[in-house]
Amino acid sequence: MKTVTRMSGQSGLEGELSDSLAVEPKRKKAGFWKVFKQQKYLYMMSIPFVLLVIIFNYLPLWGWSMAFQSYKPGIPFWEQEWVGFQHFIQLFSDERFYLVLRNTLAMSLMSLAIGFVFPILFAVLLNEVRLSIFKRTVQTITYLPHFVSWVVVAGIVTKMLSIDGGIINELLIGLGIVDKPVQFMAKGEYFWSIVVVSDLWKEMGWNAIIFLAAIAGIDPQLYEAAKVDGAGRWRRIWHVTLPGIRPTILVLLILSIGHLTSIGFEKQFLLGNSLVVDYSEVLDLYALNYGIGLGRFSYGTAIGIFNSVVSIILLFLANGIFKRFGNQSVM
Amino acid sequence: MFKTFSRQKQYDTMFDIGNYLFLTIIMIVTLYPFLNVLAISLNQSLDTVRGGIYIWPRQFTFENYLEIFKYDDLITGFVNSASRTVIGTILGVLSSAMVAFTLSRADFQGRKAISTIIVLTMYFSGGLIPGYMLIRDLGMINTFWVYLIPGMVNAFNIIIVRSFMDGLPYSLQESAKIDGANDFTIFWRIILPLCKPVLATVALFVAVGHWNSWFDTYLYNSQNPALTTLQYELMKILQNTSMGSVNANDMRGMTQDQASQFVSPESIKMAITVVTVVPILAVYPFVQKYFVQGMTIGAVKS
Numbered sequence: 001m002k003t004v005t006r007m008s009g010q011s012g013l014e015g016e017l018s019d020s021l022a023v024e025p026k027r028k029k030a031g032f033w034k035v036f037k038q039q040k041y042l043y044m045m046s047i048p049f050v051l052l053v054i055i056f057n058y059l060p061l062w063g064w065s066m067a068f069q070s071y072k073p074g075i076p077f078w079e080q081e082w083v084g085f086q087h088f089i090q091l092f093s094d095e096r097f098y099l100v101l102r103n104t105l106a107m108s109l110m111s112l113a114i115g116f117v118f119p120i121l122f123a124v125l126l127n128e129v130r131l132s133i134f135k136r137t138v139q140t141i142t143y144l145p146h147f148v149s150w151v152v153v154a155g156i157v158t159k160m161l162s163i164d165g166g167i168i169n170e171l172l173i174g175l176g177i178v179d180k181p182v183q184f185m186a187k188g189e190y191f192w193s194i195v196v197v198s199d200l201w202k203e204m205g206w207n208a209i210i211f212l213a214a215i216a217g218i219d220p221q222l223y224e225a226a227k228v229d230g231a232g233r234w235r236r237i238w239h240v241t242l243p244g245i246r247p248t249i250l251v252l253l254i255l256s257i258g259h260l261t262s263i264g265f266e267k268q269f270l271l272g273n274s275l276v277v278d279y280s281e282v283l284d285l286y287a288l289n290y291g292i293g294l295g296r297f298s299y300g301t302a303i304g305i306f307n308s309v310v311s312i313i314l315l316f317l318a319n320g321i322f323k324r325f326g327n328q329s330v331m
Numbered sequence: 332m333f334k335t336f337s338r339q340k341q342y343d344t345m346f347d348i349g350n351y352l353f354l355t356i357i358m359i360v361t362l363y364p365f366l367n368v369l370a371i372s373l374n375q376s377l378d379t380v381r382g383g384i385y386i387w388p389r390q391f392t393f394e395n396y397l398e399i400f401k402y403d404d405l406i407t408g409f410v411n412s413a414s415r416t417v418i419g420t421i422l423g424v425l426s427s428a429m430v431a432f433t434l435s436r437a438d439f440q441g442r443k444a445i446s447t448i449i450v451l452t453m454y455f456s457g458g459l460i461p462g463y464m465l466i467r468d469l470g471m472i473n474t475f476w477v478y479l480i481p482g483m484v485n486a487f488n489i490i491i492v493r494s495f496m497d498g499l500p501y502s503l504q505e506s507a508k509i510d511g512a513n514d515f516t517i518f519w520r521i522i523l524p525l526c527k528p529v530l531a532t533v534a535l536f537v538a539v540g541h542w543n544s545w546f547d548t549y550l551y552n553s554q555n556p557a558l559t560t561l562q563y564e565l566m567k568i569l570q571n572t573s574m575g576s577v578n579a580n581d582m583r584g585m586t587q588d589q590a591s592q593f594v595s596p597e598s599i600k601m602a603i604t605v606v607t608v609v610p611i612l613a614v615y616p617f618v619q620k621y622f623v624q625g626m627t628i629g630a631v632k633s
Contacts, residue, residue, distance in 0.1 A: 035440050041514035043441060046433040049426050049484045050445050053452060056481045060457025060465050073464075122357070125350050134351070140616055141358050144365070147611045149543035151562045152604055155569040156364045159601075165382040167367065201361070209623055232339050233346045266546065270566065284459060291460040292550070304458025312455075 067302040087302035097286070097303075103192075104282040107268075108260040110196045116256060119204050120249065123211035124241055128233065142205025150202075154270035157198045161185055185271075188279035195267050195280075210252065211245055218244035254322055258315030283307050365608070372396070372605045376598035395602040404556060405564050405603065412561040415478040416541040422483050423537035424530055430484065431492035432518045437501075453486045466551060473555045477547060482540075488533045495529035496522060532622045539611060565603050568596070 036043065067087055069080040091097055122142075129135045145153065160166050163181035172178045184190050222240045231239060265284035272280030281289075283303060291300015366386040371379055375390035383389070399405055433439050434446050456462075462481075471477045499522065507517045523530075545562035552558040615622075 032440070039439060039441075039514065041518075042433045042436060042439050045429040045515065045518065046441065046445055049430050050448055052480065052484050053449055053486075055469075056462075056465070056484075057452040057457070058448075060461035061455075063457055063461025063464050066461065066464070125353065128346070128350055129354065134354075138354050138358055140619060141361050143615070143619065144612070145361060147539050147543075147615050148608055149545065149562050151543075151545050151566045151569065152608055155565070155600065155604055156368060158569070159368070160364055165384075167363070167385075204357075205361070213623070230339070233343050270570070287459055292463055297460055297464060300460040301458065304460055308455065308458060315454075 064301060064305055066298050067305050069298055071298040071301075073297070083298075087299050088306070090299065091302050091306065099278060100281050100283055100286045103268075103279060105260070107192050107195055107282065110192055111199055112256055112260065114196055115200055115203065115207070116253065118200055119207035120211050120245070122204055123208040123215060123245075124237055126208065126212065127215045127241065128237070139205065142208070144205075145202040146206035148202070150266040150270050153198060153202050154267070157194065157271060158185055161194070185273065186275045188276040191272070191276045191279040195271060198271065199267060211248060214245040214248040215241055250322055254315070254318045257318035258311055260311070260314050368601045368604050371598060372601035374598065379598050395598040396606075398599050399602055399606065402564075404559055405561065407557060408559045408561040408564040409606075411475075411478075411558060412542060415475070415560070416538050419479050419483070419541040420534050420538045422479060423485065423488065424534050426484050427488040427492050427533055428523060428526065428530060429518065431489050431496055432522055434489070434493050435496035435499075436514075449484075449486045449489055463550060472551050473558065474552075475558060477551045478541070478544075478560075485537075488536065491533060492526065492529050495526055499525055528621045528624070531618050532624070535615060535618045535622055538614070542607075542611065561607055565600075565607055568600060568603065 065077075068082060068084060070083050070086075071080055126135060126138060129138070161168050161184040163169060163183055166181070166184075168184070169178075169181040172182065173180075182190075184194060218240065222244070223236055226236045226240050265282055265288065268280045268282050268285055284307070287300045287303035287307070290296045290303065363386065367384070370384050370386050370388050372395050373391055373393070374384050374388035375392045376395060378384075378390045430445070430449070434442055434449075436442065457465075466472060466477060466481065471480070503521055503525075504517050507521055512520070543562055545560060545566050548558070548560045548563035549566070553563075
């Protein structure tokens with residue numbers, strides 16, 4: 001605990017915290033310390049956790065300085081050698097980096113297109129079900145994969161796609177689509193699709209929750225009015241349901257675009273193997289391999305910074321575009 | 332007029348049939364892999380190699396499950412996963428509830444600053460390497476603490492609990508205050524019991540997160556077999572045999588006792604998978620109605 005307090009002091013963020021706290025009492029001149037004393041239990045219940053947040057969420061930002069140093073572990077900060085943008089220049093001149101960036105963007109965009117449209121479609125169709133027991137059963141079952149770890153899902157996917165007895169290959173052969181089993185897990189060109197479809201399988205039901213909630217919030221009178229006007233199921237979906245959830249769709253779309261480059265690496269790590277590495281390696285894995293695997297901490301941090309900066313730019317870009325054209329924004 | 336109306340009706344019926352069919356297919360696609368894994372785990376392993384096991388075992392047996400007990404690392408992993416899930420969930424839920432309570436109090440003077448500090452964490456992250464270096468500098472590598480402390484306070488969970496607390500009438504707190512209760516007593520005696528539904532939701536999220544996590548073991552504690560987790564062991568076993576030949580002796584995490592050459596790793600892998608999935612299956616349907624609520628609040632607020 002001693003180390004903890006020392007480190008948070010170093011960051012200067014603690015200072016920032018008490019600064020912003022000090023702003024409050026200026027308004028109510030009741031006296032900061034008097035109120036502080038009255039609310040001592042509230043402080044005791046929040047400050048320890050705020051300190052944890054500062055240490056584990058804000059302090060790592062301090063580590064970004066490593067990207068501009070030739071960082072060597074065990075040397076004090078002020079004795080580290082500063083190298084400016086050297087690591088970034090090296091990063092941008094690495095051919096592997098562009099391959100990894102391609103993989104990251106390809107899988108993100110595919111996930112965005114497929115993983116975004118299907119939950120909406122699913123929610124809309126589920127909403128049309130009148131039989132409530134059927135609806136609840138579908139929901140309970142489709143939420144299930146969300147709660148299962150990627151380790152298990154990767155195992156299941158590998159099993160379903162295996163060449164000896166995998167159900168997918170058996171179906172493909174049974175239907176006469178292929179003559180002999182396809183080696184799905186060993187072919188790079190299939191990898192992106194496998195990741196995107198596994199993700200869809202795992203998260204579709206779960207991601208539909210928010211859209212179902214949005215649909216539930218639509219005024220039933222609108223449906224009645226559409227019915228009176230002679231609109232069938234499709235027309236009601238098209239003219240009432242979809243416009244009704246448009247704000248929800250746009251907000252979630254903006255957030256997804258902001259997360260384009262931070263798609264995580266679990267799926268790629270667990271589903272990938274040495275045969276498909278040219279298709280499976282994403283920015284985070286690349287950072288992990290270099291940064292921790294090879295001990296090149298500075299280089300790994302530079303990759304991470306690149307990732308974050310691109311995310312932020314994309315988030316603001318998406319936000320700006322939708323603000324202009326859709327009157328919708330998250331910020 | 333009547334004709335078009337009936338055609339409309341016919342059309343709607345067709346839509347319904349198509350819709351029910353489609354959703355049924357989705358259910359089958361979601362469930363089949365789980366049933367398949369279960370069937371294989373309950374089938375005699377040599378028989379499994381012959382293929383053709385779908386959703387029902389052909390030669391029923393529990394031997395694959397008994398086999399798991401021969402792997403010491405798996406037992407250690409199970410104990411560690413269970414411990415971190417229990418302790419981590421208690422810590423996570425209590426901390427979220429406490430912070431949420433202070434943030435739901437309009438009169439709390441630190442409210443704005445603390446709220447900002449916590450909400451901002453949802454929009455950025457320091458990245459893998461700086462995070463790793465921090466844990467290393469704090470001396471948390473190869474300790475059990477690394478499972479509990481860094482992820483304990485979670486902005487998303489705090490927001491969910493807080494939205495729920497915002498909906499409780501403040502008069503409850505006021506009357507308690509008049510009776511002389513301090514803020515902590517109000518939280519513990521009055522607010523917390525009223526928050527059971529939302530706390531159940533958060534507890535589920537936190538517990539599932541702990542139970543399913545493997546990457547922290549891989550990154551921080553892979554040098555120390557005593558701190559291994561179930562998911563990490565499963566990961567090693569699945570990764571090692573996912574490619575090429577299935578050779579039991581290649582498998583890390585297995586003890587030397589390979590006497591049982593009749594049990595193929597395939598069946599054991601499936602049995603271990605079932606063991607890791609069942610605890611979650613046993614819990615989540617009961618909390619479903621709460622978490623749907625919780626998810627919605629959280630997403631709307633953020």
